Amino acid sequence: MDFFSDNTAPVHPAIWQALAAADAVDHAYDGDALSQSLDARFSALFEHEVTVVWSSTGTSANALALSLLCPPYGGILCHEEAHIVLDECGAIEHATGGARLLTCPGNGAKLDVDILRARIAKLGKGVHHTRPFAVSLTNVTEYGRVYRADEVAAIGAFCRDQGLKLHMDGARFANALVRLNARPADLTWRAGVDALSFGFTKNGAMNAEALILFDPAKADEARRRRKRAGHLLSKGRYMAAQLHAMLEGDLWLANARAANAAGAVLAQAAGDRLIHPVDANMLFVRFSDEEAARLRAQGFGFHPAGPGAARLVASWHQSEADVAPFAAAIAAL
Incomplete structure (x- = not known):
């Protein structure tokens, strides 16, 4: 019996059915009907207008999200054992063009306002020092802990006060949500999250993730960055088909x-x-x-x-x- 990772789990039968149905001829890249209907479907789920950018890996979703939130000369506050620090081979630094990951301690791989404030206090204010532009949280964390809605909201309020953007790595977002019996909006935009890397692969999909942007003005830049990074798949309808199938009947x-x-x-x-x-x-x-x-x-x-x-x-x-x-x-x- 295998308990190495939920990445090793099989693909759900409903996903295989959706992939087969997507064999029907349609437009290429993200111009197909399935991709074009994602924004509306996820906007209803999150009770907020969103832009959805599909991707085949969580790393690419995280890298794309943070490249939108932080310039090359900026810094991203995150836990010292976050996936983006230890397990993504410098993808964030590559995608942002050089932004620094400003790591922080925290029990259970969780951050809080006091930890973030203390880390910022150690940074110089002048031109010689890295200025933070964003915070990245992981929910569920790398040690299996869950951020409650009030904990995310406290960090979100702190980010707004400090002029920072807030990203959530939600590779196991579904597991956090059902643990809390919360609404998707409560753990994201209502709590101040600007971008969510919404994971589906660990939860039954084959290779589909969704970057959720709560500011639709970022849509064009996100899609251009995805193309430039080589992640705009020519048969994107198979990505979109998986996302729709995961939402159908609340399978996720x-x-x-x-x-x-x-x-x-x-x-x-x-x-x-x-x-x-x-x-x-x-x-x-x-x-x-x-x-x-x-x-x-x-x-x-x-x-x-x-x-x-x-x-x-x-x-x-x-x-x-x-x-x-x-x-x-x-x-x-």
């Missing part, structure tokens, strides 16, 4: 609930082995090397997360019954 929410529920079963079995509170479908657990080897020998796969620790990620296709054998093996250690 059902999948996230299933993943979170499976994660909760594992968290209960782990008990006091948990390193961080479990808010969604990702948990960090203390295993000795010998214990980890015993679990792997039984067929359970997971990533190490430092000495004596492991990261477990449940996926949309794993029911509570599916993960019960792993839970039992953990409890039996």
Whole structure:
């Protein structure tokens, strides 16, 4: 049983059906009917006029978003263990033309206003020093923690006061939303978010992400930057088809609930082995090397997360019954 990442989960059958239906001849690039109808569909979801720019990877969505919010000579405040810092191979710096990532500490990979204020205080004000232009949050964070709407709103208000833009890396946005039983608007534009990298690949899609811009005036620049970066796919209707299929019947929410529920079963079995509170479908657990080897020998796969620790990620296709054998093996250690 595989708990390496929700990236390894299969594609949902509804996505395969949508891809097959998109075989019908239509316009190329993003001129097809499916792509052209995304803005209206996501505007209804977010209760706000938005621009949707599809992309095939979360990294490209993050890089494109931050290139719109920060100039080459600016800085982006983010957690020191954020995905954009550790796992995107300098994509943000490349896409922005040289902007610096101004990293910050924070328990559970979470930021707050005090952390951001302290980091800004360390920056010089003169021409010799990097001026921050944006803040990037990850929800769910790299340690499986969730930002509540009031926490995002506090950071959003701080950003407005400081003249900063706010980006949210929402690779697991659906998992955060169902955990909080919140509306999409509550965790985004109502809380001051300017751009959201809305992840679908981890949640059942094949290779589709949506950059949501809450300022439609950014639409033309975003689409030109996507083309210049080589991410405007000639058969874009297959990207759009996946996004529509994920929204149909709230499939994206059902999948996230299933993943979170499976994660909760594992968290209960782990008990006091948990390193961080479990808010969604990702948990960090203390295993000795010998214990980890015993679990792997039984067929359970997971990533190490430092000495004596492991990261477990449940996926949309794993029911509570599916993960019960792993839970039992953990409890039996």
